[in-house]
Amino acid sequence: MRFTTMAGAVLTASASALILSCTTAQAIGEDGSQAPPSGGSGGASGSTLTASAATTRIKVTQTGGGAGGSTKSLAPIDPHWEPPACWYEPVATPQQLKDAVERLKKNPNGDLVPVTPSLSWGEELMVNHYEKGQDDTDSGFSYKNYNLGKDGRFWRGVINKNRENDVDSYDCERTLFWQNTGTLPDAHAPTPDVLAGYAYDKIDVPQTEVELKPAVRSTVNLPTWAWLDKATFKEVKVRAELADAGVWAETTAKPVALHLNPGTEDAETYPASGDCAINDDGSIGAPYAKGDADRTPPCGVRYLRATNGTPYQLKASVTWQISWEGSGGTRGDLPDGTFETTQAMTVQEIQSVNR
Structure with a gap:
């Protein structure tokens, strides 16, 4: 069974040890203020499914004021306030996830699939967990045939690049999970207040x-x-x-x-x-x-x-x-x-x- 951390170390271990094996996420992606490419087949280089832990699809635009001249970021008067450390985002449709695993089957030693901000899985785990419906990781959930035909997306945690070294960034280490269209996760959802805090950090x-x-x-x-x-x-x-x-x-x-x-x-x-x-x-x-x-x-x-x-x-x-x-x-x-x-x-x- 093959998996890797985002730091690049390839390891072999039991499935139970897999969930506990996490290292500090490495931010190597695009600036959070830019939305990475959407759509496509998924899993290919540059898509959100294989993007780094700090690559977000949140689109940030300045809609008023501050045009022209030099600018400066605001410093919160409250020293204890910080923008959100992490949240969950949709990263793949069923077909995109299947396409990513099919590429793994053709090239088992190629790029693995990130399933949390700091952990990636290889072919065996991806096939068992998302294609065959086997819960090898004791996570309490699995999926048959990538949920093809269902209305929704697979979600994964994203780390705020300005807080990637904070311990709170580990709060979004839930393994790649399914969310029906029109619903949000119970915890660490990208709710309006979370997006407002993210936007504050961009003012x-x-x-x-x-x-x-x-x-x-x-x-x-x-x-x-x-x-x-x-x-x-x-x-x-x-x-x-x-x-x-x-x-x-x-x-x-x-x-x-x-x-x-x-x-x-x-x-x-x-x-x-x-x-x-x-x-x-x-x-x-x-x-x-x-x-x-x-x-x-x-x-x-x-x-x-x-x-x-x-x-x-x-x-x-x-x-x-x-x-x-x-x-x-x-x-x-x-x-x-x-x-x-x-x-x-x-x-x-x-x-x-x-x-």
Whole structure:
């Protein structure tokens, strides 16, 4: 009886030992944001049935905002939040699975069939389990003639490539199993909330710097105004869809606040908390206008001490509120996200001449 791990080691053992023999999955496939080829005969190089553990059929598209310029991924404010580690996806029709096994019969030493993210089977196990209906692995299920004529697909676990070394990625080690059309697995199903979390991990937001006046050189005790134009930060929407399972989710990141950290204790922020709220029109703060030098800005900073050769590092972080909606009328919220930019600020003393 021949099987292998995804790491490439070919082993011989009893069927009972087979299910327990797993190693860390190796991600050698395509980027998760691209849907691999669908259809075809199955089992051939490049199909989802023989793809790597991190190759997903989830299609990710940005449906709004964030176009043009440089972008950056969001960092969840909640340090304990993570995108899903693994989930199940449909990977083969009955005919595709049969075709893959027929190729094994013609070339027993060729590519094996991955039946979990980290485990592959050879001809004997595949024939016994999916063609003859023999449960050699004590898994409690088997199939006759690949379920030809039945309406559904065989499913397998997929590992999130960003979490492939996490212990939670082993939660989807169920052997290649059957799922009727229109139904989802009882556990680790690609439900809308799972796709929403996956889409969150793909959100890129604009990396535009905050507008400042004065821009890079401030004066002690005079306020520096900070603002963002309403066109600078718009909602960013990312849609994740697993068409073969009939499931989708669209995750929306909405900018809600700007936080200023002047980079020194010898400074004051406006407002005192450093949190500048979004205005009703979507802008933040207010642009500096001629004659505003002595006014208090709605968003800004006032430095109390001049720099001495080394500029202060003004940090501006934008908070993005995350929500999602998905198939079946589902919706929910995810932890806020943030990203931070740093701008060097030189602060000078007011120069005066005594006569």
